[in-house]
Amino acid sequence: MSNLKNLDKSDILSYTEDTPVLMESRKNDHIQICKDKDVESKCDIFSKIRFYPEALPEFNLTDVEMKQSFFGKTFDLPLLITGMTGGVEKGQEINEALAAAAEKYNIPMGLGSQKIMIKDPKYKKLFNVRKVAPNLFIIGNLGAVSLNYGIKLDDIKRLVDDLELNAFALHLNALQESIQPEGERNFANLLSKIELIAKSLQVPLLIKEVGSGMSPSTFQKLVSVGVSGVDIGGKGGTSWGYIEGLRSNKEGQRLGELFKNWGIPTDESLILCSRRNKELGYNIPLVATGGIRNGLHVAKAVAAGATMAGVGLPLFRAAISPEKGETALESVEKEISFFKKSLSIAMFCSGAQKLSELSSRVVREAL
Numbered sequence: 103m104s105n106l107k108n109l110d111k112s113d114i115l116s117y118t119e120d121t122p123v124l125m126e127s128r129k130n131d132h133i134q135i136c137k138d139k140d141v142e143s144k145c146d147i148f149s150k151i152r153f154y155p156e157a158l159p160e161f162n163l164t165d166v167e168m169k170q171s172f173f174g175k176t177f178d179l180p181l182l183i184t185g186m187t188g189g190v191e192k193g194q195e196i197n198e199a200l201a202a203a204a205e206k207y208n209i210p211m212g213l214g215s216q217k218i219m220i221k222d223p224k225y226k227k228l229f230n231v232r233k234v235a236p237n238l239f240i241i242g243n244l245g246a247v248s249l250n251y252g253i254k255l256d257d258i259k260r261l262v263d264d265l266e267l268n269a270f271a272l273h274l275n276a277l278q279e280s281i282q283p284e285g286e287r288n289f290a291n292l293l294s295k296i297e298l299i300a301k302s303l304q305v306p307l308l309i310k311e312v313g314s315g316m317s318p319s320t321f322q323k324l325v326s327v328g329v330s331g332v333d334i335g336g337k338g339g340t341s342w343g344y345i346e347g348l349r350s351n352k353e354g355q356r357l358g359e360l361f362k363n364w365g366i367p368t369d370e371s372l373i374l375c376s377r378r379n380k381e382l383g384y385n386i387p388l389v390a391t392g393g394i395r396n397g398l399h400v401a402k403a404v405a406a407g408a409t410m411a412g413v414g415l416p417l418f419r420a421a422i423s424p425e426k427g428e429t430a431l432e433s434v435e436k437e438i439s440f441f442k443k444s445l446s447i448a449m450f451c452s453g454a455q456k457l458s459e460l461s462s463r464v465v466r467e468a469l
């Protein structure tokens with residue numbers, strides 16, 4: 103499956119050097135695998151959270167209010183397109199379709215890691231979605247571990263300026279880097295580096311897991327160093343350990359299988375971190391990502407304490423595999439429209455006219 107040419111994958115635990123050629127090859131692998139393979143962990147998230155059905159909502163379905171404030175801006179839905187591709191031609195097309203749709207629906211959008219652009223500025227055009235979405239709230243992205251491999255505060259500041267970013271996300275992906283053939287595995291002393299970025303960056307800093315979930319103690323550590331928001335990125339959706347296994351040798355594949363279902367489920371991580379958020383009076387915005395597949399999931403995430411729900415794989419697939427006769431943009435818009443409609447129905451049928459009323463409509467919580 104992998105296009106990696108010059109990489110000796112005989113020992114998946116020893117390789118650490120990363121170059122634009124390897125990065126481009128890896129991004130192409132990710133796109134191909136996420137398009138074609140069953141990459142989701144098996145976990146029925148949010149099944150334990152149910153809403154009281156309201157037979158008599160006493161308002162019009164069209165009057166459901168789904169606006170949400172996040173990082174100082176008001177969006178039309180509590181929905182965020184989570185950071186995905188970039189760094190390859192195909193990634194540019196996907197990002198532009200996602201960006202134009204996000205702008206139309208007035209929701210924020212994350213970009214995939216810009217590490218390749220730091221290494222070689224010629225890749226800027228692949229991330230430069232501002233030209234198709236002048237008003238979009240754009241969140242930049244890098245792996246936090248890159249801070250141990252030469253990426254500096256000034257690199258991030260430059261990305262914010264060059265791509266006209268409104269916020270920046272650093273992802274935590276220890277499992278992915280552990281199994282990735284060319285992974286960067288030195289996670290030592292990252293918290294102090296995250297603190298430096300949080301305190302020095304001109305835009306809000308979001309810290310995101312990518313599928314293993316966040317424990318309340320990690321959440322607390324991050325908040326204590328001044329991050330602006332946390333995406334708990336739980337188990338239940340795209341499994342990055344498994345994907346890296348598919349790019350690896352036999353041992354890596356076994357590791358990917360073994361850890362496909364690793365992590366705290368999205369609902370559980372969200373509930374625990376939200377509780378800690380309230381107990382300590384932090385009031386930090388939480389994003390729930392990992393297996394969010396419809397508006398009912400979004401409603402449950404908001405009821406359980408999320409400000410926004412992040413969606414990755416379904417929107418990626420909508421962009422890369424539109425139906426016959428449909429453009430990538432139309433396909434993404436159709437998918438976002440489904441999220442919007444199903445969220446409004448979940449609110450209407452549980453009698454919650456506003457997002458803030460959803461939590462009081464929950465029958466019982468998972469924990």
Ligand SMILES: Cc1cc2nc3c(=O)[nH]c(=O)nc-3n(C[C@H](O)[C@H](O)[C@H](O)COP(=O)(O)O)c2cc1C
Pocket residue numbers: 132133136184185186187213214215243272273310311312313335338339340391392393394412413414415416418
């Ligand atoms: C094709 C693809 C590429 C991704 N690339 C990145 C990335 O560069 N940086 C990042 O933080 N997360 C990346 N992610 C992870 C997502 O942001 C998200 O955390 C994860 O996919 C879980 O959400 P999902 O279950 O809705 O897909 C990527 C996801 C997909 C599907």
